[in-house]
Amino acid sequence: MTAITVGTEIPPVSDTATLARLVQYAGASGDLNPLHFDTEFAAAVSPTGGLIAHGMLSMGLVSRAVTAFAGGPEHVCELTVRFVRPWPVDTVATFGGKVTEIADGIAALALWGDLEDGSRMLRGSATIRL
Amino acid sequence: MALNADRVGTVYPAFVYEVSREKIREYATAVGESDPRYFADDDEMVAPPTFAACFSIGNALRTVLDDPQLGAHPRLVHGSQSFTYGDRPMRPGDVLRCEPSIVSITPRGDNEFLVIALEATFVSDETLAARAESTIVFLGSANGSDAG
Numbered sequence: 001m002t003a004i005t006v007g008t009e010i011p012p013v014s015d016t017a018t019l020a021r022l023v024q025y026a027g028a029s030g031d032l033n034p035l036h037f038d039t040e041f042a043a044a045v046s047p048t049g050g051l052i053a054h055g056m057l058s059m060g061l062v063s064r065a066v067t068a069f070a071g072g073p074e075h076v077c078e079l080t081v082r083f084v085r086p087w088p089v090d091t092v093a094t095f096g097g098k099v100t101e102i103a104d105g106i107a108a109l110a111l112w113g114d115l116e117d118g119s120r121m122l123r124g125s126a127t128i129r130l
Numbered sequence: 131m132a133l134n135a136d137r138v139g140t141v142y143p144a145f146v147y148e149v150s151r152e153k154i155r156e157y158a159t160a161v162g163e164s165d166p167r168y169f170a171d172d173d174e175m176v177a178p179p180t181f182a183a184c185f186s187i188g189n190a191l192r193t194v195l196d197d198p199q200l201g202a203h204p205r206l207v208h209g210s211q212s213f214t215y216g217d218r219p220m221r222p223g224d225v226l227r228c229e230p231s232i233v234s235i236t237p238r239g240d241n242e243f244l245v246i247a248l249e250a251t252f253v254s255d256e257t258l259a260a261r262a263e264s265t266i267v268f269l270g271s272a273n274g275s276d277a278g
Binding site for chain 2 (some may be wrong): 013015024028030031034041047055056057060061063066067068072074078080081082086
């Protein structure tokens with residue numbers, strides 16, 4: 001890991017919420033809410049009127065960026081995210097973050113996830129052991 | 131109908147979750163991970179931090195939603211999530227004792243916010259594996275709203 005200071009940005013991660021991805025995530029995580037793969041159910045319930053990605057898929061992606069930056073899962077102390085906007089199926093989202101504070105060998109990070117139109121869909125924070 | 135606020139404070143019976151090599155691979159693949167340690171055949175293998183989703187959302191949330199006294203309904207979305215980790219990552223073969231509980235139920239507008247906590251400890255030494263807090267938003271079921 002290169003020297004990190006307050007303001008260092010973590011390399012971003014992007015992905016597309018294809019239906020195949022959502023089905024794969026549902027099976028892998030056991031999160032079987034039909035909102036993520038059942039079109040009729042989503043039409044009735046979804047905030048967008050259509051299929052949306054699992055919040056936890058977006059958390060998994062931002063965590064991927066954080067964990068790679070931190071040097072592995074043994075460096076990750078805490079992850080918190082808020083899902084502020086749904087991630088519609090078949091759209092791209094990009095996740096990143098930056099260091100906001102360093103003290104006693106622990107770095108605090110602010111995290112974000114943006115939809116392809118630039119709107120923020122995820123906000124969060126993390127602490128990592130340096 | 132609104133959720134049953136009397137269930138706040140309920141601690142559900144703990145369940146056991148065993149971390150397996152194939153589940154780590156499956157989860158890591160699903161979130162597009164490429165770190166070889168998530169796919170290793172040997173003792174190098176560790177689980178990604180958000181692997182905790184598999185037992186906190188996959189199992190614990192289901193336990194809570196299936197509580198017949200809670201009155202959960204399927205019009206829900208995930209509002210927020212946090213994980214706090216112990217001193218070491220999860221590895222294949224780890225056996226976790228997982229205890230879900232209901233922290234709060236709060237109406238906000240037409241919706242209700244259910245906060246669930248899950249404490250997962252390594253059975254081998256009783257240290258923390260992960261503590262999860264999940265906020266689930268039930269759409270339209272707060273008292274006084276039209277839907278639900």
